[in-house]
Amino acid sequence: MAEPMFERAAFIGIGLIGSSLARLMKRDGLARHVVAVARNEKTRATALELGVVDEATADIAHAVRGADLVMVCTPIGAYADVAAAFGPHLAKGCVVSDVGSVKQAVLRDLGPHLPDGVHLVPGHPVAGTEHSGPESGFAELFEGRWCILTPPPGTDPAAVEKIAELWRRAGSNVEMMDAHHHDKVLAITSHLPHLIAYTIVGTATDVETALRQEVIKFSAGGFRDFTRIAASDPVMWRDIFLNNREAVLEMLQRFSEDLTALQRSIRWGEGEKLEDLFSRTRAIRRSIIDAKQA
Ligand code: NAP
Numbered sequence: 001m002a003e004p005m006f007e008r009a010a011f012i013g014i015g016l017i018g019s020s021l022a023r024l025m026k027r028d029g030l031a032r033h034v035v036a037v038a039r040n041e042k043t044r045a046t047a048l049e050l051g052v053v054d055e056a057t058a059d060i061a062h063a064v065r066g067a068d069l070v071m072v073c074t075p076i077g078a079y080a081d082v083a084a085a086f087g088p089h090l091a092k093g094c095v096v097s098d099v100g101s102v103k104q105a106v107l108r109d110l111g112p113h114l115p116d117g118v119h120l121v122p123g124h125p126v127a128g129t130e131h132s133g134p135e136s137g138f139a140e141l142f143e144g145r146w147c148i149l150t151p152p153p154g155t156d157p158a159a160v161e162k163i164a165e166l167w168r169r170a171g172s173n174v175e176m177m178d179a180h181h182h183d184k185v186l187a188i189t190s191h192l193p194h195l196i197a198y199t200i201v202g203t204a205t206d207v208e209t210a211l212r213q214e215v216i217k218f219s220a221g222g223f224r225d226f227t228r229i230a231a232s233d234p235v236m237w238r239d240i241f242l243n244n245r246e247a248v249l250e251m252l253q254r255f256s257e258d259l260t261a262l263q264r265s266i267r268w269g270e271g272e273k274l275e276d277l278f279s280r281t282r283a284i285r286r287s288i289i290d291a292k293q294a
Contacts, residue, residue, distance in 0.1 A: 005166060006031040010067040012060065012082050014038050014047045016128065017099045018073030019137030022052045024170050027139050037063045037082075047134040061089040069166075072098035072110065077239035079109035087113030095119045095159045101186065101236075103150040103179035105243040111152075119159035124148045124182065125172060126190075130231045143171030144292060150179040187247035191240055192255060195248070197229035198237075 009031035011018045025031045035055040038044050044056035064086040106122040127145035147167040151160045164174045204215045265273040288294050
């Protein structure tokens with residue numbers, strides 16, 4: 001086994017994403033010691049039982065003391081509080097990174113709490129499932145997926161390279177992006193689709209009882225696929241929408257305009273327009289399959 005990349009890796013949050021990365025780091029010996037922070041005893045016990053980490057604690061200061069990597073893996077809404085708690089205990093040279101689905105908020109919420117000599121390299125593995133908690137994680141989650149890094153200008157290149165190398169070891173392709181651009185891209189590729197799924201499933205659960213039973217029974221007609229997305233963690237998604245407000249509202253505005261145009265085509269029997277749109281969307285699906293992101 002190769003030399004570890006890190007001496008002490010501290011995971012703040014050890015759910016689906018944190019535990020997947022921690023598993024991989026343990027499996028491949030990428031850190032000499034892996035410690036996790038979680039608020040609930042059950043989360044800590046599960047992470048330990050599964051052998052995902054060497055140590056689990058509720059004491060955030062203890063976890064990060066002497067760490068050369070701190071990986072924040074909580075919902076975005078917790079970032080400012082956890083950073084205020086761990087910031088004063090960081091060692092010089094430590095690299096702080098994260099896996100959050102929104103990136104401008106990371107600079108805002110983590111940045112002010114980091115002492116001089118600590119490097120911030122925000123990241124977002126574009127991989128996941130609708131499941132939560134340490135029991136849902138698996139080391140292969142990131143294989144063949146993208147990981148987007150959004151280091152602010154002036155970040156130490158060695159720190160950026162270290163985090164990039166970590167994700168490459170996880171099997172991901174790494175891309176660098178400006179945080180603002182990231183939030184715009186993800187608003188359309190991830191956040192809007194989740195919002196649409198939450199809306200459709202919500203609408204279907206609001207219909208009268210008799211119809212609701214039929215919705216479940218005949219869900220294979222298309223509804224089922226939206227329910228998978230709409231089963232994603234409520235707290236995580238609440239925080240994504242609250243922290244990527246501008247980009248999501250902009251994409252939602254465009255979406256509403258397109259929906260209105262579609263409504264009009266249906267009303268006026270404009271079959272050609274419908275067929276044209278559905279043919280273009282079918283081509284997009286083919287490109288996703290070709291890019292091995294299906
Ligand atoms: P998860 O499975 O729900 O895990 C969240 C972890 O954070 C748990 O260990 C939880 O343990 C801890 N936690 C929650 N609230 C906390 C708080 N206020 N203070 C301290 N610890 C807290 O979530 P996840 O799916 O791994 O998502 C984690 C991050 O990854 C999110 O920021 C999300 O945007 C990002 N992400 C998710 C996906 C996905 O598909 N799920 C994909 C890419 C990126 P306790 O409750 O015991 O504290």
